[in-house]
Amino acid sequence: MLSNYTAIIVKSEDWYAGFIKELPGAHSQGRTIEEVRENLKEAIKMVIESNYRHSIEGYEKVIEEKMTVNI
Template identity: 40%
Template structure:
């Protein structure tokens, strides 16, 4: 389950809208399901990048920083 997220896609008239329940605030839209999913993918990337940057602002200067991989 590495870098996999749930995408919920709904049709709204001529548009497809999508969201990711695991990443609040990540939403996508498009004229096709594929466009909506691509838009959602970009939104997930932006949200995670922003949250990472925000979280790292508060890390003390002397703290060790390591990378872990899940999945």
């Protein structure tokens, strides 16, 4: 699955910090912009997987379907 997200990256002294605008909890840091980008990709995966696991825990039946939304 290919999705697009907006990364916000800022520089603070010797470090870069970044977060994903559309995905609360997906944030990271690194010494270079490229390191932050790679770390953010991992953060996105971790947040999505964690959110999914927590959202279906304890339910007897889970229905999963694709949706298209035009914003």
